[in-house]
Amino acid sequence: MTLDAVLNKIDSDLDPSLERLSDFLRIPSISTDPAFKADCQRAADWLVADLTSLGVEAEVRPTPGHPMVIGHVGDGAPHLMFYGHYDVQPVDPLDLWDRDPFDPAIEETALGKVIRARGACDDKGQLMTFIEACRAWKAVHGSWPCRITFIFEGEEESGSPSLVPFLKEHTDELSQPDMALICDTGLFDRDTPAITTMLRGLLGEEITITGPNKDLHSGLFGGPAINPIRVLTRIIAALHDDTGRITVPGFYDGVDELPEAVRAQWDRLGFNPDAFLGDVGLSRPAGEADRTALEMLWSRPTCEVNGIDGGYTGDGFKTVLPAKASAKISFRLVGTQDPQAIRDSFRAMVRDMLPPDCSVTFKDHGCSPASVMSTDDPKFEAARLALSDEWPREAAFIGGGGSIPIAGYFKEILGLPSMLIGFGLDDDQIHSPNEKYDVRSFHKGARSWARVLDALTR
Amino acid sequence: MTLDAVLNKIDSDLDPSLERLSDFLRIPSISTDPAFKADCQRAADWLVADLTSLGVEAEVRPTPGHPMVIGHVGDGAPHLMFYGHYDVQPVDPLDLWDRDPFDPAIEETALGKVIRARGACDDKGQLMTFIEACRAWKAVHGSWPCRITFIFEGEEESGSPSLVPFLKEHTDELSQPDMALICDTGLFDRDTPAITTMLRGLLGEEITITGPNKDLHSGLFGGPAINPIRVLTRIIAALHDDTGRITVPGFYDGVDELPEAVRAQWDRLGFNPDAFLGDVGLSRPAGEADRTALEMLWSRPTCEVNGIDGGYTGDGFKTVLPAKASAKISFRLVGTQDPQAIRDSFRAMVRDMLPPDCSVTFKDHGCSPASVMSTDDPKFEAARLALSDEWPREAAFIGGGGSIPIAGYFKEILGLPSMLIGFGLDDDQIHSPNEKYDVRSFHKGARSWARVLDALTR
Numbered sequence: 001m002t003l004d005a006v007l008n009k010i011d012s013d014l015d016p017s018l019e020r021l022s023d024f025l026r027i028p029s030i031s032t033d034p035a036f037k038a039d040c041q042r043a044a045d046w047l048v049a050d051l052t053s054l055g056v057e058a059e060v061r062p063t064p065g066h067p068m069v070i071g072h073v074g075d076g077a078p079h080l081m082f083y084g085h086y087d088v089q090p091v092d093p094l095d096l097w098d099r100d101p102f103d104p105a106i107e108e109t110a111l112g113k114v115i116r117a118r119g120a121c122d123d124k125g126q127l128m129t130f131i132e133a134c135r136a137w138k139a140v141h142g143s144w145p146c147r148i149t150f151i152f153e154g155e156e157e158s159g160s161p162s163l164v165p166f167l168k169e170h171t172d173e174l175s176q177p178d179m180a181l182i183c184d185t186g187l188f189d190r191d192t193p194a195i196t197t198m199l200r201g202l203l204g205e206e207i208t209i210t211g212p213n214k215d216l217h218s219g220l221f222g223g224p225a226i227n228p229i230r231v232l233t234r235i236i237a238a239l240h241d242d243t244g245r246i247t248v249p250g251f252y253d254g255v256d257e258l259p260e261a262v263r264a265q266w267d268r269l270g271f272n273p274d275a276f277l278g279d280v281g282l283s284r285p286a287g288e289a290d291r292t293a294l295e296m297l298w299s300r301p302t303c304e305v306n307g308i309d310g311g312y313t314g315d316g317f318k319t320v321l322p323a324k325a326s327a328k329i330s331f332r333l334v335g336t337q338d339p340q341a342i343r344d345s346f347r348a349m350v351r352d353m354l355p356p357d358c359s360v361t362f363k364d365h366g367c368s369p370a371s372v373m374s375t376d377d378p379k380f381e382a383a384r385l386a387l388s389d390e391w392p393r394e395a396a397f398i399g400g401g402g403s404i405p406i407a408g409y410f411k412e413i414l415g416l417p418s419m420l421i422g423f424g425l426d427d428d429q430i431h432s433p434n435e436k437y438d439v440r441s442f443h444k445g446a447r448s449w450a451r452v453l454d455a456l457t458r
Numbered sequence: 459m460t461l462d463a464v465l466n467k468i469d470s471d472l473d474p475s476l477e478r479l480s481d482f483l484r485i486p487s488i489s490t491d492p493a494f495k496a497d498c499q500r501a502a503d504w505l506v507a508d509l510t511s512l513g514v515e516a517e518v519r520p521t522p523g524h525p526m527v528i529g530h531v532g533d534g535a536p537h538l539m540f541y542g543h544y545d546v547q548p549v550d551p552l553d554l555w556d557r558d559p560f561d562p563a564i565e566e567t568a569l570g571k572v573i574r575a576r577g578a579c580d581d582k583g584q585l586m587t588f589i590e591a592c593r594a595w596k597a598v599h600g601s602w603p604c605r606i607t608f609i610f611e612g613e614e615e616s617g618s619p620s621l622v623p624f625l626k627e628h629t630d631e632l633s634q635p636d637m638a639l640i641c642d643t644g645l646f647d648r649d650t651p652a653i654t655t656m657l658r659g660l661l662g663e664e665i666t667i668t669g670p671n672k673d674l675h676s677g678l679f680g681g682p683a684i685n686p687i688r689v690l691t692r693i694i695a696a697l698h699d700d701t702g703r704i705t706v707p708g709f710y711d712g713v714d715e716l717p718e719a720v721r722a723q724w725d726r727l728g729f730n731p732d733a734f735l736g737d738v739g740l741s742r743p744a745g746e747a748d749r750t751a752l753e754m755l756w757s758r759p760t761c762e763v764n765g766i767d768g769g770y771t772g773d774g775f776k777t778v779l780p781a782k783a784s785a786k787i788s789f790r791l792v793g794t795q796d797p798q799a800i801r802d803s804f805r806a807m808v809r810d811m812l813p814p815d816c817s818v819t820f821k822d823h824g825c826s827p828a829s830v831m832s833t834d835d836p837k838f839e840a841a842r843l844a845l846s847d848e849w850p851r852e853a854a855f856i857g858g859g860g861s862i863p864i865a866g867y868f869k870e871i872l873g874l875p876s877m878l879i880g881f882g883l884d885d886d887q888i889h890s891p892n893e894k895y896d897v898r899s900f901h902k903g904a905r906s907w908a909r910v911l912d913a914l915t916r
Binding site: 096200227230232236280282285297300319326357366402433 | 688
């Protein structure tokens, strides 16, 4: 049976496949920081070279930001489109890393081998699981399982500003596939694979409050001069009420209660909030009162301050009364919440709270609505069974707290349904220091994709 | 008349005296940043060399931090001790400077020549007015006006941690003078000299709130995981009520209403809050409701956030839920407010507001009570008349919003009264980018000290 041959090839090819991943991880493709622009280009070039070596017609396509990688190969139904992103998160605070984030290493841990580096999981390791499955398939069969289109972007970690225009410009080419496969999500737990069918949206805002026209001495001006940090903290503190509910007017429009059937399915997953929070040093769910932790993660919206900055923040002390203060604020969105309406309402609320002599500027850091996938297409059940064959426990349809706006864009612009399968774990420390990817995730991930490709083309 | 000869010598020596100041300003003696430790030592050495050239027995005395400069010279009554500080504030944000902060230049402005550099006013330019007066006196008389002790410290901008131990260790040597002269304050306005007799105290605290044990992805953990920035902003927002009053329990103990006589004297100064605030782009006093701007500056306490930092603050956006967030907070103190009692009460209030799963650490950035000088000593009136002779308008006894804790230490530890005379202006941008000192302040400052020395030794 040729599936077994493909799986065996993946097994025997594990060491070289980890070396390939390590090469890819050495490229510091941080998309949000302009200093790494050339590295993003290098990561795109690296992917094109690897795909080309497999016979894919691949090329780098320029965008106003970091380039896209597009590849076409194979024939036969279904026509699948595989998506991943080659850009990674920034690495600060660098002093909390145990090693150079761009010098990957295989480490032994209590739970097995891991590969440690920025991007090891998110998303370089994940996207390589699909490429390695294809490499093995090609080596065994001499051909491809079906027609496959590859799309890799380099701006996922910075709000994908070029993606929508690119999809719109290339609708003829990219709307031909039947379904998109996206590898940027996780297992439900170490032994339970998952297909994510519900994802929160994301809205990013940066606000800067300006008071005096320059930094002042807090002794010479403190008292009569307004302090923008005080104004900013007052505004941020007002964004939640005492029950943890978000106070932006109209914010909860489009947030529905969970259907009983879904609630029951989630209850059966046996999610353990104590263990989930305990892993990161916490003990009590801190979101809206009277919601379960899984609701807080998958079906309730949030408002978070992702960064705040003002005045003197170096060593020692400086009695400055700063001219300005700023914060990066994001909202996770669910159901049919309208990002643009929420942005407008948030901005109006901030403007209403401004005291005399203060001004505010807003910076739009992108937005995407929540996505909810329809699982009626039999490919979902076929993939779920294929995943269940590879892992110790049966695969589940789950929600996800993170945002993968790409699924929404594929639906809206290309008319494509998406299937989200990934092998990340909660302890992968993505977006944090010491990011890693289990070698087991990488290895069984590639095997999982071989099984899914087999199931979808049988 | 020899005073005229001294004044003439100061006039004719102006250009070389500015060159000496420029040499001193080229040394980046930022005390709060450990990277500039050697430069602080260089600044101390520079002062010793200059004093030695005038015949002063001067030396660098080590401390656990940056060194002290101590000098002794002359004989006869009164025995005066002159204090200044050779350290300067940090220079960030550097991009707001129009030139290298440590490459001083004389610039022509609409209001006359200025010397522009970090420390031009605070405090290198100010302390050099006294040294230049002494230099001219020595050149004309061949001797010193009276016995003078010099003390220059290098940690004034970072809370003077070594000063109190040093004064205690050298009480025999340093308690011998009759009075201290401190040059670190300002003119009341461009034409009105001032002796500052009332100074606010200062209390510095840094608080760090920790929640999760590492930075988290705000999608994967946002909702159930507590966000330390949210906790910090909630605490800071609670430090003032809606009338601008500070809410720390017991904070106003020791804050007295201004005596009617003092209020009347301040009213006569003709302080213009619109002009004062207008200069820095503001229009309305932002302190406690129902207080005048001069009260807010001189006789009312404050609570300011001097810096706040948490999460991702670089370019772009990062959907991080940070492990911690911190703020530098200072209180300006008046009357007999007890710094230690306020520190304890502030810390208790913060601890009371902490939600589950959060911890707080506090860092003590020093404290000093307010100082109120007694003007009964006839030297005060003699100095006031001497200053009035030099400037277009009569000199006044005023309050000061800033903190010069040294006057309190001299009183407490050495039993010395202090007289605070300085020539800074509100637009000198001390602690801000583009700090400057008017050449007129420097020149008439030196002349003022010659007149004061003459008046106190006549």
